[in-house]
Amino acid sequence: MIIDTLANAGKYTSLHKNFKAAFDYLQTQVLEALEPGTYAIADGIKVIVSDKDGVTVETAVQKFECHNKNIDVQLCIRGNETIGWKPRADCKSPKGDYNEEKDVTFFNDTPDMYFELKGGQFAIFYPEDVHAPMIGNGLIKKLVVKIKI
Numbered sequence: 001m002i003i004d005t006l007a008n009a010g011k012y013t014s015l016h017k018n019f020k021a022a023f024d025y026l027q028t029q030v031l032e033a034l035e036p037g038t039y040a041i042a043d044g045i046k047v048i049v050s051d052k053d054g055v056t057v058e059t060a061v062q063k064f065e066c067h068n069k070n071i072d073v074q075l076c077i078r079g080n081e082t083i084g085w086k087p088r089a090d091c092k093s094p095k096g097d098y099n100e101e102k103d104v105t106f107f108n109d110t111p112d113m114y115f116e117l118k119g120g121q122f123a124i125f126y127p128e129d130v131h132a133p134m135i136g137n138g139l140i141k142k143l144v145v146k147i148k149i
Contacts, residue, residue, distance in 0.1 A: 001085060001131075002124040003115060006075065012124065018045050022073060022145045031077045031143065044148035051078075054136025060084060061110055064095075064132045069103045071147045072125040074133060076117035079140035083123060084111025084132035091130050 002012065009023040021042045039047045066088050074083070086109060093108035107130055114135070117123060125131050127149070134140060 001126070001129045003117070004122060006120050006122060009122075015124075016071060016147060016149075018042065018147045019073075021045060022147055026073075026075060026143070026145070031075075032141070034077075034143065046146045048144045048146065049142075050144075051139060051141040052134075054079070054081065054138060054140045055134050057082075057084070057114075057132075057135050060132040060135045064091075064107045064109060064111065064130055065104050066091075066107075066125070066127060066130040067103045068098065068105070068127050069149055071127075071149060072131075073122055073145040073147065074117070074125065074131075075122040075143045075145070076119055077141040077143055078119050079138060079142075080136055081117045081133065081140045081142060082114050082135035083117065084114050084135065086110070086112040086130045088128045088130050 013020040013023060022045050025041050034049045036049050036051050041047055091107040091109040095106040095108045098105045111132055
């Protein structure tokens with residue numbers, strides 16, 4: 001997992017062939033003006049924008065998730081979002097089977113730690129990063145870039 005600000009995104013473009021295109025997109029958009037929805041921005045890269053109320057820790061942990069085929073770049077646009085995290089290797093209690101269509105595995109485990117993102121900050125979650133996003137009070141506008149591995 002990586003946590004940083006959008007201003008430092010250039011440091012990460014060499015980590016995956018599609019990171020440059022993803023971060024170029026983020027840096028050329030008026031993020032606050034993006035409407036909620038899903039957008040394909042390039043081959044192997046899609047963006048999901050949401051603007052909704054944060055949830056409790058208990059609600060978020062019900063969908064403690066990770067992905068096998070995608071890297072998530074989760075960017076907070078507005079509000080304060082808390083995210084729970086734990087290494088996948090330490091998660092011992094899967095909640096059902098891997099969903100191939102949605103590329104998600106859920107776990108009954110609980111996060112080891114929580115961190116907060118504010119506007120302009122992002123986290124990169126690799127397949128080994130189990131995460132519980134959208135914890136917070138009030139409206140949180142965020143953007144998730146799904147990058148195919």
